[in-house]
Amino acid sequence: MHLQATTQRNTFTQPAPRAARPVPQAPVAGESIEMMGAVMPFARNAEIYGENEPAEYLYKVVSGAVRTYKVLNDGRRQIGAFYLTGDVFGLEIGDVHSFSAEAIADCKVMLIKRSTMVALAARSHDVAHQLWTMTATELQRAQAHIMLLIKTAQERVAGFLLEMAARSPGCAAVELPMSRQDIADYLGLTIETVSRTLTQLENSAAIAVPSSRRIVLRNPAALSRLNA
Amino acid sequence: MHLQATTQRNTFTQPAPRAARPVPQAPVAGESIEMMGAVMPFARNAEIYGENEPAEYLYKVVSGAVRTYKVLNDGRRQIGAFYLTGDVFGLEIGDVHSFSAEAIADCKVMLIKRSTMVALAARSHDVAHQLWTMTATELQRAQAHIMLLIKTAQERVAGFLLEMAARSPGCAAVELPMSRQDIADYLGLTIETVSRTLTQLENSAAIAVPSSRRIVLRNPAALSRLNA
DNA sequence: CGACCCGTTTGATTCAGGTCAACGGCCACA
DNA sequence: TGTGGCCGTTGACCTGAATCAAACGGGTCG
Numbered sequence: 001m002h003l004q005a006t007t008q009r010n011t012f013t014q015p016a017p018r019a020a021r022p023v024p025q026a027p028v029a030g031e032s033i034e035m036m037g038a039v040m041p042f043a044r045n046a047e048i049y050g051e052n053e054p055a056e057y058l059y060k061v062v063s064g065a066v067r068t069y070k071v072l073n074d075g076r077r078q079i080g081a082f083y084l085t086g087d088v089f090g091l092e093i094g095d096v097h098s099f100s101a102e103a104i105a106d107c108k109v110m111l112i113k114r115s116t117m118v119a120l121a122a123r124s125h126d127v128a129h130q131l132w133t134m135t136a137t138e139l140q141r142a143q144a145h146i147m148l149l150i151k152t153a154q155e156r157v158a159g160f161l162l163e164m165a166a167r168s169p170g171c172a173a174v175e176l177p178m179s180r181q182d183i184a185d186y187l188g189l190t191i192e193t194v195s196r197t198l199t200q201l202e203n204s205a206a207i208a209v210p211s212s213r214r215i216v217l218r219n220p221a222a223l224s225r226l227n228a
Numbered sequence: 229m230h231l232q233a234t235t236q237r238n239t240f241t242q243p244a245p246r247a248a249r250p251v252p253q254a255p256v257a258g259e260s261i262e263m264m265g266a267v268m269p270f271a272r273n274a275e276i277y278g279e280n281e282p283a284e285y286l287y288k289v290v291s292g293a294v295r296t297y298k299v300l301n302d303g304r305r306q307i308g309a310f311y312l313t314g315d316v317f318g319l320e321i322g323d324v325h326s327f328s329a330e331a332i333a334d335c336k337v338m339l340i341k342r343s344t345m346v347a348l349a350a351r352s353h354d355v356a357h358q359l360w361t362m363t364a365t366e367l368q369r370a371q372a373h374i375m376l377l378i379k380t381a382q383e384r385v386a387g388f389l390l391e392m393a394a395r396s397p398g399c400a401a402v403e404l405p406m407s408r409q410d411i412a413d414y415l416g417l418t419i420e421t422v423s424r425t426l427t428q429l430e431n432s433a434a435i436a437v438p439s440s441r442r443i444v445l446r447n448p449a450a451l452s453r454l455n456a
Numbered sequence: 457c458g459a460c461c462c463g464t465t466t467g468a469t470t471c472a473g474g475t476c477a478a479c480g481g482c483c484a485c486a
Numbered sequence: 487t488g489t490g491g492c493c494g495t496t497g498a499c500c501t502g503a504a505t506c507a508a509a510c511g512g513g514t515c516g
Contacts (some may be wrong), residue, residue: 440481
């Protein structure tokens, strides 16, 4: 149940992290993380890092999409978050990752050495503040996720669609990079329930589903009402 | 449904925050937050702050216990976290609180002015690092909470008991400061299900419940196994 | 062009947990 | 020593989502 297709590392497109070219030092205070780090491509379903691996880097999505997740003993998978272009992930306080991360689609990810960031933060309050802010943003995301998980199937799906819409540049139609299984594992539902709920929402004219990965929010107000 | 007994502010035991005595300035780097701020008492069920109120302070539990929560349109309440002696809460990146906070039992809480902390963080890397660490701890707590919410009732209750046990100094018996309703709203269950599950665990000899607020972990290994 | 594969949808049935209702224990207070 | 209010427990029943199963559709590849 909840099996992933092919989750093994793709050793072709993903050189070992140690092989990354040296991260340029950026000693100036007020430096943003934008301008440092090496960009690395990952193929669809490639593992970016694994749970309990040392957290050597922090990551920024340059293009594509990423999921973080945990798998329980019995195989149930919970997706912690989806990261789209511009999002930062892999930020941990401990020195190991508490989730695993995989590419949802082929994507490019910028790697920034954690030790570099931490050292930089010690010198630049700006960088320190950025680190704090990113962690706090992540916290807010997690708290919103908790609020989703106590709701009904309809409310969860509606909430998910609104969240994705809010994160998409173009407003009307949402292009979903992830499968129904991913959505289900994010929302704590089964694919069947997600699928059924989407057709339900379509029948009630709240959304349109021209193709399975493309969803038009026909009546966002109705969705918000569902979102409680 | 999920109604709280008496949730209004108790204006007797809780002077307005503005009346707090001035926070001593602590310019020395390496300063800990321990030594600054005024301690204030709150009566059982008194509101400490409300959702969407400006986040002027951050709080540390000196004694007693606190819950943070949100209420949905339809009255469902979700408890975000329980805070026991020594825990810090109310740490936000935005300038309003995203949850409400209430005293579970009579308690004493230390208030620290947020602006003071932020100013201090700008001068002391140590303080900045503390702020970051506290936020990250909160993030981990939230992520663990997410993992709880996708599980079965048994697993949630077992997980909750183990969490509380881990946070209690004395190991064998857990003294729960919160009601069944609080536990239910934390775990996304009903009081009936929490109650039933506890008796189930008692019948299977995993725990003993000498009094409703006191629980002995008779077989922590079995609970851990449930916890998946 | 047809065969297959994968992700998705749809249908039938089951079950965990919710709902509704009654009861019991404990404590404060008269 | 009653009596009323909480809080927690237990029971009977119901329902929303999971499970099991089958069919569909849109790709790729021989």
